[in-house]
Amino acid sequence: MTEKTASVHWEGSGKTAFGSISTETAALKDYPYGFASRFEDNRRGSNPEELLGAAHAACFTMAFSFACEKAGFKTTDVDTKASVNLARQGEGFVIDRISLTMEATVAGMDDEKFQEIAAAAKRDCPLSKALASVPEITLQAKLRVDTTP
Known part of the structure; x- marks a missing residue:
């Protein structure tokens, strides 16, 4: 019936790497995420x-x-x-x-x-x-x- 897309760009390796998330609607556009926003309490990115x-x-x-x-x-x-x-x-x-x-x-x-x-x-x-x-x-x-x- 419908298909939606999202994409991720990732740079680096391991805990110091970082990425960005984008959605087809641009609700998220190059929104940051990485180790700190996932496993630590860094609120400057998503997970x-x-x-x-x-x-x-x-x-x-x-x-x-x-x-x-x-x-x-x-x-x-x-x-x-x-x-x-x-x-x-x-x-x-x-x-x-x-x-x-x-x-x-x-x-x-x-x-x-x-x-x-x-x-x-x-x-x-x-x-x-x-x-x-x-x-x-x-x-x-x-x-x-x-x-x-």
Whole structure:
């Protein structure tokens, strides 16, 4: 149906090397990343795990909103955070956990239906399916009270 592209340019070797990430839409254009932004706390660049988390949170959020609409409910707002854990495994690394935390305002929906739709969206969004090899993907979903009159 659709294909999106991203590219990376990498210079150097090992811990002193650095790269840049670009996307076809230019949402990222020569955005820096490297060892320090991935394994240390250097905030001057990105890393694959935070990009994966952003993609997963965005995909899940859209899937949830569309599922609510299909069920006859309208989302007012949805806020999702994804935490991606990179762990050492043997000589390398593995993503062993992704935690999704979502809060949403959905008029007229009770918590039971909310949890049901949220769980289905987590299971069915394309990024969740692509990440099926991650041993643990959790979801904490909170329905916010709609205070509009």
